[in-house]
Amino acid sequence: MNRNRRLITGALVTAPFAGLVMKAGYVQAQGKKYRFGFSQVTTVEPWRVQFNKDMKAEAAKHPNVDLVIADANDRTDKQNADMENFIAQKMDVIFISPKESAGLTGVVEKAYKAGIPVFVLDRTVNGDAYTQFVGGDNTLIGKGIGEFIVKTTGGPGAAKGNIVEVWGGFGAQASHDRHDGAMEFVGKEKGLKIVGQRVDCDWKQDKAYDYMKTVLRVNPQVDVVFAHNDPMAYGAYLAAKDAGVEKKIKFVGADGLPNEGAVWVEKGILTATFVYPTPGAEGLRQALKMLGGEKIPKKVILPTQGIFAENAKQFVGT
Template sequence: MKKILLGILAVGTLALAGCNAATLDKGSEATDKVAEKKPEELVVGVSISTLNNPFFVSVKDGITTLADENSTKTIVSDAQNDSSKQSNDVDDLIQQNVDVLLINPVDSSAIQPAVEAANQANIPVIALDRSSDGGDVLTLVASDNVVGGEMAANYMVEQLGEKAKVVQLEGIPGASATRERGEGFENIAKDKLDVVDSQSADFDRAKGLTVMENILQSNADIKAVFAQNDEMALGALEALKAAGKSDVIVMGFDGNDDALKSVKAGELTGTIAQQPTEMGKLALQAAYDYFSGKDVEKAIDSPLELVLNK
């Protein structure tokens, strides 16, 4: 009799375990299903690395323009190129129960805990221009930075021939755009150009000027400068002007308004032009697609164009 009771208990336990397993499976399926929302029902949190850079102002404008057209509420924060501030900003947006986060990271590594916090709060994250080194990002909306770096180096080889002396101004250490644009440039430059110096100027115009001044003290015979963004390129251009060097090729990256005006005026040689306003719109559209139940690609390309003053 005792054996029979034990057998009944064992079967009952297995049945209960089976029921629990089925319940958990259903729960996970339900969690995976998106609660659909219309654009006018969404609250979108936006964290921009800095609004002191015209490129990212245009990214923000792309987001808010499309949001206004669809009656979507946006909450925009400016990290002021401070990764700690950005983490706090994202935490604040999470506390405000936004439906989705659009993040343009200051630093791809430093933003990881904030992305993971959003994941735990079941808030989807869309990255713009730069990705996160960890956490779950719904999609990255960006230009192909590696290809852009290669475009700049190839142009220099075409204009100057092989083994010309060139320098590179790098962006913020740790930013994915810094790594990728540098990777693309080096893909070509390591074999076909003579890169005599490569220093960080943090994507900043004033720092670009200062770093370029310092480089010229020991490398006055350079033939070209690749700056990983337009702000640094414009700063480098000022340093070269002050040194009386008007024949040095200066290539930027982004295609912001100041750079395009400089290219048109025949000063800046060129820029690898992104379309920041379109990038912002693509990011918000990805959010709309997600909340309408559509599949969203893990990477969304924003187009690039080589713009020259010739």
């Protein structure tokens, strides 16, 4: 019998006693323990550190959950191996935040077809062979960034300036969504020009620093930096500071962590950032709902919000 059907059948059997066993929105199944495996792409990036922290905190609220986190060390091959290991262990639920979409689609589908519920967090995979996606709307974040850039460089129809776009990762759909969203606004402005080559900076501060340093040698006139996350925006800022031109440039990123992006906006290092909520805690809650017999949606989209000089203080340290 398919694993998902077994889980649903079990929930129906216990339904008459739901008033006795329901807690925190899920069925405890008379003391049953659940083993959840989470394949995290890396634990180096600050946003990923917060991601894991939030997920562990949520898991700690549920004594019947044993959460196992595997660090893929930013490698697709290692992440595939971690997923295969979770499948072999017959985890009750598998979570994955993929390094890249195409490279992890196959193993996600394998787990799903084996009857293991799979929750894709943050970055998508190709197709729909998974239980649920939980994450922010990267296209919406890109639109917010694009609209902000146009507004602060002269307004619709009058915006002017050179923009450096710092890409997170060509293999990650999040980068393409943030780019596409921003271009819906920036692309309409004849006075705005993207300068520099399109380079994969892999979400890393040091790579963004090196890229920005190279761009400034060829294009000394830069008005805006649009980075796909805050660490890269900060790396670009440091390169501009070393060149003595940081005060002439607006730096815009995404993530909005309380002790990172929000602080940098408050200090005037970044001009703006947009909140990209970590999805682990919500993903875990959704999995418990499913195990309790509740019907869950295919996608859960988490909200975003812009952080600017005027409201940054309320996001710092929260």
